[in-house]
Amino acid sequence: MNALEIRNLSKTFAGQTALHRVDLTVGAGQVHALVGQNGSGKSTLIKVLAGYHRPDPGAVALVRGRDLALGSAIAAHDAGIRFVHQDLGLVLELDAVENLMLGLSYPRGALGRIRWREALCQARERTARVGLDIDLRRPVGELSLADRTALAIARALPDADRGSAVLVLDEPTAALPDADVRRLLATIRALRAAGHSVLVVSHHLDEVLDVADRVSVVRDGRMVTTAEAADLDHHTLGRLMVGHDLARPTGRVAPAVAGGDPVLALDEVTGGTVTGLTARVHRGETVGVAGLSGSGREAVAGLLSGRVPRTGRVTVGGRPVRAASPAAALAAGLAFVPGERARYGIFPNLTVRQNLTLGSLRRHIRYGYVDARSERREVLRWIDEFAIVTRGPDALVTTLSGGNQQKVLVARALRRAPAALVLDDPTAGIDVKARTAVHAILQDHTARGLAVLLASTDSDELARLCDRVLVLDHGRLVRTLHRGTDLSATAIEHTQVAS
Amino acid sequence: MTAPDVPKPDREPFGATIGRYSAVLLFVVFIVTFGVLKPDLFLTASTFRLTLGEGVVTAVLALAFLVPLAAGTFDLSIGANLGLSLVVINWFAANTRAPIALVCVGAVLLCCLVGLLSGVLVVRFRVNSLIATLGVSQLLSAVALKVSNNRQIFGSFSDGFAGLGIANPLGIPAVVLYLLGLALIVWFVLEHTPVGRYLFAVGGNPEAARLAGLNTDRLVYGSLVSSAGIAAIGGVIYAMRVGVYSADVGPGLLFPALAAVFFGASQFSRRPNVWGTLVAYFALAFGVKGLQLAFGPGTFWIQPLFQGTALLIAVALASRQIGRTWRSRRAEGSATTQPAPSEPGDATPGVATVRTRLGQP
Numbered sequence: 073m074n075a076l077e078i079r080n081l082s083k084t085f086a087g088q089t090a091l092h093r094v095d096l097t098v099g100a101g102q103v104h105a106l107v108g109q110n111g112s113g114k115s116t117l118i119k120v121l122a123g124y125h126r127p128d129p130g131a132v133a134l135v136r137g138r139d140l141a142l143g144s145a146i147a148a149h150d151a152g153i154r155f156v157h158q159d160l161g162l163v164l165e166l167d168a169v170e171n172l173m174l175g176l177s178y179p180r181g182a183l184g185r186i187r188w189r190e191a192l193c194q195a196r197e198r199t200a201r202v203g204l205d206i207d208l209r210r211p212v213g214e215l216s217l218a219d220r221t222a223l224a225i226a227r228a229l230p231d232a233d234r235g236s237a238v239l240v241l242d243e244p245t246a247a248l249p250d251a252d253v254r255r256l257l258a259t260i261r262a263l264r265a266a267g268h269s270v271l272v273v274s275h276h277l278d279e280v281l282d283v284a285d286r287v288s289v290v291r292d293g294r295m296v297t298t299a300e301a302a303d304l305d306h307h308t309l310g311r312l313m314v315g316h317d318l319a320r321p322t323g324r325v326a327p328a329v330a331g332g333d334p335v336l337a338l339d340e341v342t343g344g345t346v347t348g349l350t351a352r353v354h355r356g357e358t359v360g361v362a363g364l365s366g367s368g369r370e371a372v373a374g375l376l377s378g379r380v381p382r383t384g385r386v387t388v389g390g391r392p393v394r395a396a397s398p399a400a401a402l403a404a405g406l407a408f409v410p411g412e413r414a415r416y417g418i419f420p421n422l423t424v425r426q427n428l429t430l431g432s433l434r435r436h437i438r439y440g441y442v443d444a445r446s447e448r449r450e451v452l453r454w455i456d457e458f459a460i461v462t463r464g465p466d467a468l469v470t471t472l473s474g475g476n477q478q479k480v481l482v483a484r485a486l487r488r489a490p491a492a493l494v495l496d497d498p499t500a501g502i503d504v505k506a507r508t509a510v511h512a513i514l515q516d517h518t519a520r521g522l523a524v525l526l527a528s529t530d531s532d533e534l535a536r537l538c539d540r541v542l543v544l545d546h547g548r549l550v551r552t553l554h555r556g557t558d559l560s561a562t563a564i565e566h567t568q569v570a571s
Numbered sequence: 572m573t574a575p576d577v578p579k580p581d582r583e584p585f586g587a588t589i590g591r592y593s594a595v596l597l598f599v600v601f602i603v604t605f606g607v608l609k610p611d612l613f614l615t616a617s618t619f620r621l622t623l624g625e626g627v628v629t630a631v632l633a634l635a636f637l638v639p640l641a642a643g644t645f646d647l648s649i650g651a652n653l654g655l656s657l658v659v660i661n662w663f664a665a666n667t668r669a670p671i672a673l674v675c676v677g678a679v680l681l682c683c684l685v686g687l688l689s690g691v692l693v694v695r696f697r698v699n700s701l702i703a704t705l706g707v708s709q710l711l712s713a714v715a716l717k718v719s720n721n722r723q724i725f726g727s728f729s730d731g732f733a734g735l736g737i738a739n740p741l742g743i744p745a746v747v748l749y750l751l752g753l754a755l756i757v758w759f760v761l762e763h764t765p766v767g768r769y770l771f772a773v774g775g776n777p778e779a780a781r782l783a784g785l786n787t788d789r790l791v792y793g794s795l796v797s798s799a800g801i802a803a804i805g806g807v808i809y810a811m812r813v814g815v816y817s818a819d820v821g822p823g824l825l826f827p828a829l830a831a832v833f834f835g836a837s838q839f840s841r842r843p844n845v846w847g848t849l850v851a852y853f854a855l856a857f858g859v860k861g862l863q864l865a866f867g868p869g870t871f872w873i874q875p876l877f878q879g880t881a882l883l884i885a886v887a888l889a890s891r892q893i894g895r896t897w898r899s900r901r902a903e904g905s906a907t908t909q910p911a912p913s914e915p916g917d918a919t920p921g922v923a924t925v926r927t928r929l930g931q932p
Contacts (some may be wrong), residue, residue, distance in 0.1 A: 379782055402784040416782055421775035421842055422768075430772055431783035433765045441763040484783070 075269035081131040105280040108290035154228040164213030218252030236267040335523035336492040343382030344371030347547040360538035361527040368547040373496035377408040407485035411496030425465035454483040475506025492523040531564040598854035605861030624744040632828035635801035639794040643774035648704040649802040651711035654821025656806025661816040664726035679803040686799030690792035724816040736811025758845040
């Protein structure tokens with residue numbers, strides 16, 4: 073008997089089809105992957121399953137052969153379907169026990185007193201089921217992202233005596249560095265071994281091929297195919313997702329000018345998790361920063377952008393840049409594309425136009441007011457050049473997909489014509505096509521002389537774009553990999569882990 | 572642009588459009604209803620003059636509240652600032668021979684200083700703006716009570732000064748023109764200058780604003796100084812129109828002003844905005860006036876009842892609409908990462924951003 077069976081599921085929003093007659097079958101005790109680009113409809117599918125959306129009439133769903141009323145969160149829960157969303161829903165200030173009990177119910181004593189000791193035992197039992205070994209009394213905010221994800225899964229699991237469940241994991245690895253991804257995949261395998269069925273949504277094809285038994289591809293709201301993972305490879309899967317062959321970006325040619333004075337120079341930069349980082353980026357060069365989470369890789373961009381205080385010397389074009397001041401860094405010719413764009417980049421209350429031009433309106437100011445027409449003209453040019461998919465410059469930026477929001481942020485940085493650009497995981501959580509587009513933009517601008525410092529969790533991206541990659545560990549530079557000699561995605565991954 | 576993830580050109584649902592213009596509709600409904608019920612009383616030039624004139628001071632206060640709200644900062648001290656300005660003007664007019672123009676400018680400058688103090692508390696000491704301005708408001712009340720000895724002060728203003736408050740050039744109360752002038756300035760600054768853009772940016776995402784190179788501290792300072800200054804101008808207008816200080820004038824106007832701003836923030840562009848605020852305020856003012864004319868003098872309690880009801884309904888309507896569009900939007904761009912503020916149920920952008928600021932240490 074199948075764990076989950078969906079037949080003929082359609083969903084329209086105000087006359088627009090988001091899902092069209094989708095069928096999906098998840099076998100009992102299997103790991104089933106659901107892949108698709110942003111906007112393909114996979115998230116809508118998950119939300120219907122979670123009871124967040126009501127499907128169009130005619131859809132049928134069965135859980136272990138029993139009817140499930142779609143569109144009801146309670147029915148889904150009672151049927152044993154459990155969700156771990158991308159936003160894990162953990163309260164970072166509370167400890168693991170408290171977080172686990174949020175979704176469940178505390179064991180109570182007289183007068184409604186919480187029996188903490190019993191709660192702790194229950195929490196231990198739950199974390200053990202996902203192979204998580206952490207100090208349960210520490211605030212969850214101090215845990216690594218991988219541990220937090222595992223904790224959210226532990227919370228989602230049904231009580232041990234309730235039998236097996238269908239676990240739906242929505243992009244569980246989107247924000248994780250590679251080593252953590254491997255741990256999470258191990259957790260997923262353990263869940264399968266314990267008899268649960270897992271439906272995992274992902275962008276990362278290699279992971280999918282690694283962990284899944286079967287793979288379903290959604291494109292434009294339709295189920296394109298479902299196949300055994302063993303019959304697929306990375307290239308085929310990518311093609312199925314996009315609908316045509318991916319343009320493979322060619323590896324960069326050697327930089328035009330690598331000599332001379334560096335555009336961006338870091339000397340003994342210390343702050344956050346980084347200790348004494350020294351680096352040089354020349355004109356037209358792309359220098360990557362790699363490292364596992366906690367290595368200092370994630371802190372580099374914040375230090376350079378002035379978001380986080382630092383010591384040590386940073387110069388752009390030979391002139392020193394004041395620390396801890398984004399305005400000073402920008403004025404010096406250093407632009408950034410922040411990681412976590414919703415938190416550090418996007419203004420949800422403003423339009424695409426206003427988001428794109430923010431921070432440098434000078435060229436559109438006439439007699440003290442903003443000439444919206446000239447501003448709109450410029451924004452239309454960027455929309456065109458970067459192929460930003462939007463209803464227009466005056467659409468709210470939050471109506472754009474993640475990849476297109478990211479392009480807006482890249483445009484915001486590049487329109488200042490900076491000497492150097494610092495990016496923090498620019499393609500995390502965006503789809504294959506947007507990723508390729510962002511890469512093309514970067515290559516185009518480095519070819520014209522831009523100096524780029526690229527911190528990334530994506531070793532494939534680093535290997536493809538960079539002339540050199542600095543690998544960090546415990547806050548220190550442990551090795552530099554060079555294009556043409558020892559730089560490759562595998563080398564980056566090995567160095568990250570080995571050091 | 573035929574990529575699969577093209578956002579659908581979603582037409583706004585009809586209900587949402589109605590919601591965005593509910594204040595205008597309400598205005599029309601009131602004029603028609605009471606025009607039919609009491610044509611001889613309601614549809615007169617003097618009723619219009621009176622209702623508009625009476626509302627000006629509260630409307631000015633609403634404009635004062637609007638500016639920092641755009642930057643996600645609450646200024647609850649505006650009512651007390653208005654009171655301070657009023658007590659200072661009346662005291663000087665009653666007890667000295669200082670020229671009234673100078674006194675008025677001085678009162679406005681004094682209030683700007685108070686705004687600066689709020690700014691220091693909010694920016695420098697990271698006190699939540701709600702708490703900081705509440706505290707400042709209490710301090711100002713103490714000052715006003717001390718100066719006035721808890722009595723009314725009659726400013727014995729010159730006829731020229733009082734004339735500025737009660738003149739009716741072209742049949743329009745002069746104070747309404749002052750309000751319009753002020754509203755034009757605030758509107759222009761908020762909607763058409765870089766500063767306005769930056770204020771909304773700070774309100775939308777303060778951290779991203781700082782990273783984009785904006786001087787967020789200075790923007791918050793500036794917005795608090797302007798709100799205090801605008802509130803003080805409200806005090807000047809009140810002195811012109813009424814000429815008497817009493818302790819309940821400033822703080823008593825705070826809540827109607829806030830209600831107008833939040834009602835207005837559900838209108839038109841759906842964020843705190845000048846014209847939404849004014850239309851919302853005067854729609855309600857005319858409704859109240861109509862009810863009072865229709866049902867006689869015993870209906871003084873109607874005003875707060877009315878303002879409260881309208882605010883709750885308008886904001887609830889808007890929040891349902893926003894919730895709906897938010898859901899369909901989420902469905903459309905699956906990985907559109909939206910920051911926390913846009914939960915369904917956040918009625919006004921202002922409230923949402925303020926909530927995020929409350930979460931800051």
